[in-house]
Amino acid sequence: MFWAIYDDLKDFKTEPTEKKAIKVRQGFQALIQTQTCSGLLQDALSGLAVIKEELLLVLDDPSLPLHNNLSESQIREYVKRRKISSGTRSDLGRQCRDTFASLKKTCRLYGLSFWDYLKSRLMGDGLFPRLSNLIEEASRHLPCGAASSF
Numbered sequence: 001m002f003w004a005i006y007d008d009l010k011d012f013k014t015e016p017t018e019k020k021a022i023k024v025r026q027g028f029q030a031l032i033q034t035q036t037c038s039g040l041l042q043d044a045l046s047g048l049a050v051i052k053e054e055l056l057l058v059l060d061d062p063s064l065p066l067h068n069n070l071s072e073s074q075i076r077e078y079v080k081r082r083k084i085s086s087g088t089r090s091d092l093g094r095q096c097r098d099t100f101a102s103l104k105k106t107c108r109l110y111g112l113s114f115w116d117y118l119k120s121r122l123m124g125d126g127l128f129p130r131l132s133n134l135i136e137e138a139s140r141h142l143p144c145g146a147a148s149s150f
Helices: 002-014 018-032 039-050 069-085 091-109 114-123 131-140
Strands: none
Touching: 002 018, 018 039, 091 114, 091 131
């Protein structure tokens, strides 16, 4: 039932119509009103009911994404490293790790070699543009009100 609703949402995003929106709302309502024998499943359905409006925002604004995979992938590498290293020993270490992780991710986003970027910054040779300049330039090309992916 859940995946059928998701398929209907994808269909709605492809061609938003009021008829398709009604179908999604009715399917979602039927899903959250389903009675199960499993307490855990019933709790999950109740949780969906609480955030129903938030989950169905895409019906009001079809430009919204159906998932947060981009956001998840942005932090995935950081989370893996944190788990492996068991964190840092100080606030300064945490700040350093976070800063370098952010720089690396931004370099990757712009197709720059992180290692070459670091060498250029440390040597002061100016071969690489400042990341802030790249971000500012990229933001000029976004449609008004659009969220960036960085």
